[in-house]
Amino acid sequence: MINFTQLVLASHNAGKLKELQAMLGESVHLRSIGEFSSVEPEETGLSFVENAILKARNAARISGLPALADDSGLAVDFLGGAPGIYSARYADGQGDAANNAKLLDALKDVPEAERGAQFVCVLALVRHAEDPLPILCEGLWHGRILPAASGEHGFGYDPLFWVPERDCSSAELSPSEKNLISHRARAMDLLRQRLGLK
Ligand SMILES: O=c1nc[nH]c2c1ncn2[C@H]1C[C@H](O)[C@@H](COP(=O)(O)OP(=O)(O)OP(=O)(O)O)O1
Numbered sequence: 001m002i003n004f005t006q007l008v009l010a011s012h013n014a015g016k017l018k019e020l021q022a023m024l025g026e027s028v029h030l031r032s033i034g035e036f037s038s039v040e041p042e043e044t045g046l047s048f049v050e051n052a053i054l055k056a057r058n059a060a061r062i063s064g065l066p067a068l069a070d071d072s073g074l075a076v077d078f079l080g081g082a083p084g085i086y087s088a089r090y091a092d093g094q095g096d097a098a099n100n101a102k103l104l105d106a107l108k109d110v111p112e113a114e115r116g117a118q119f120v121c122v123l124a125l126v127r128h129a130e131d132p133l134p135i136l137c138e139g140l141w142h143g144r145i146l147p148a149a150s151g152e153h154g155f156g157y158d159p160l161f162w163v164p165e166r167d168c169s170s171a172e173l174s175p176s177e178k179n180l181i182s183h184r185a186r187a188m189d190l191l192r193q194r195l196g197l198k
């Protein structure tokens with residue numbers, strides 16, 4: 001079915017590549033789409049699913065290989081689910097630090113009980129660019145937005161995401177611990193099941 005020695009990851013995010021490669025193990029070599037093109041597709045979808053499929057198709061077209069895409073983000077209850085699919089662009093493309101600063105500001109003086117949030121991850125796997133039946137798997141991770149950044153691991157919003165089941169921020173988890181319980185880990189678990197890998 002799919003030749004896993006040649007799977008391209010449709011992402012320009014080094015943090016995702018590291019996490020997904022660690023979850024897949026050594027038998028699968030995830031090649032970055034960055035090896036083939038530095039042009040990032042416009043994420044024009046209105047949902048994580050649409051954007052994941054769009055990125056996967058684009059990578060499969062460019063590389064000629066089966067492609068895995070990850071579209072993910074942070075949905076904050078107090079903000080009605082924002083920044084959601086716009087998480088990477090929350091501070092107009094100025095990067096993680098600016099995104100985090102903007103989120104802290106948006107939740108300034110909001111009490112702990114109203115700071116609930118969830119990370120969302122949708123993985124899309126296509127066998128080729130026109131695949132009529134992409135495999136889709138999602139994972140959610142519930143937590144809370146901290147009043148200040150804490151921790152050095154991970155990427156993106158990790159320093160602001162409080163993990164109730166570990167009583168620390170997601171950036172304070174070791175990479176291997178995050179990879180056991182994160183939204184991405186849950187989606188990958190489902191993907192492995194769908195592929196008969198477990
Ligand atoms: O585990 C995570 N820990 C912290 N932050 C995270 C995580 N997972 C997603 N996020 C944030 C990062 C970014 O602000 C957005 C994803 O946006 P998203 O468009 O899917 O990824 P991206 O633009 O960084 O790379 P690409 O589209 O090339 O895969 O959510």
Ligand SMILES: [Mg+2]
Nearest residue numbers: 040043071088
């Ligand atoms: Mg993106």
